[in-house]
Amino acid sequence: MLNLFKKKKSNSQGAMQELLNNYELPSFPSLIIEVLSDLRNPSQSLGAIATKLEGDPGMTVKILRSVNVASFGVSREVTNLHTAVSMTGHVRLEAILLSHAVKGALPNATAPNFSMKQFWVAASQRACLARQVAKRLHPTTQLESFTAALLQDMAVPVLIRERNEAYQKILTSMQGQNHWLHDLEIDHFSFDHTDLGGHMAREWHLPQYLVDAISCHHKSEDEDRTDLEPGVQIASLIRQDVDPQSLEPVYELAKREYGLDKKTMDKIITTSFDEAEEYANQIA
Ligand SMILES: [Fe+2]
Numbered sequence: 001m002l003n004l005f006k007k008k009k010s011n012s013q014g015a016m017q018e019l020l021n022n023y024e025l026p027s028f029p030s031l032i033i034e035v036l037s038d039l040r041n042p043s044q045s046l047g048a049i050a051t052k053l054e055g056d057p058g059m060t061v062k063i064l065r066s067v068n069v070a071s072f073g074v075s076r077e078v079t080n081l082h083t084a085v086s087m088t089g090h091v092r093l094e095a096i097l098l099s100h101a102v103k104g105a106l107p108n109a110t111a112p113n114f115s116m117k118q119f120w121v122a123a124s125q126r127a128c129l130a131r132q133v134a135k136r137l138h139p140t141t142q143l144e145s146f147t148a149a150l151l152q153d154m155a156v157p158v159l160i161r162e163r164n165e166a167y168q169k170i171l172t173s174m175q176g177q178n179h180w181l182h183d184l185e186i187d188h189f190s191f192d193h194t195d196l197g198g199h200m201a202r203e204w205h206l207p208q209y210l211v212d213a214i215s216c217h218h219k220s221e222d223e224d225r226t227d228l229e230p231g232v233q234i235a236s237l238i239r240q241d242v243d244p245q246s247l248e249p250v251y252e253l254a255k256r257e258y259g260l261d262k263k264t265m266d267k268i269i270t271t272s273f274d275e276a277e278e279y280a281n282q283i284a
Pocket of ligand 1: 218236
């Protein structure tokens with residue numbers, strides 16, 4: 001069995017606090033925090049939520065664009081935000097808002113072996129894979145699984161921007177090697193992107209399922225972790241640059257924990273990665 005969760009952390013909180021003392025976290029739009037809270041409040045109507053969202057013209061355009069993609073099945077173009085919001089419903093609207101708002105909040109990190117474009121392609125692959133696995137194993141949480149997998153590595157661009165020199169060494173060590181990003185981060189910083197991502201999710205008042213999924217997605221079974229949806233757990237093993245060899249841990253976990261054989265996973269991965277191409281373009 002592959003050892004997927006190797007490194008133990010020591011004093012990760014202290015080391016992360018040191019980074020945070022000298023750094024202001026990206027801010028998350030307060031209107032979106034408010035709307036996300038409204039979406040979980042049964043007394044708030046979708047009409048009232050749409051009216052509130054009209055205060056953010058950029059997000060209005062993104063919601064309209066999301067419902068006018070071919071995969072949404074609209075017969076003619078939707079141009080009214082109220083119509084679009086009533087078509088999406090609560091759960092899908094939450095997914096749309098979260099993906100666009102987090103994307104807008106993250107810094108535009110650059111490094112020789114890293115691009116934000118590739119970062120979002122890999123995030124989209126994880127998201128679509130999590131949704132496809134969920135469709136098969138836990139269909140009621142497809143959208144939550146999609147969002148959790150999309151955002152689980154959201155601290156990586158923050159770390160690249162704030163620890164650029166050290167992170168370049170990490171990215172160089174990753175080239176052609178079988179290392180895990182979170183292991184190398186712990187070697188360099190004593191904490192990893194799950195610690196910082198969980199902190200960001202809490203600071204941004206993201207829903208609890210996201211805080212858990214982001215902060216626990218590389219934790220071992222003997223660490224204090226919340227159980228993840230199977231789709232989210234499998235998707236966390238997709239690396240930034242997918243090559244056939246790097247998918248071995250995905251096949252191994254899917255078979256061992258959830259009884260999904262390689263043939264089944266090949267179909268799921270092909271469908272997911274096709275969807276991811278379209279989704280990555282959509283949020284670009
Ligand atoms: Fe990760």
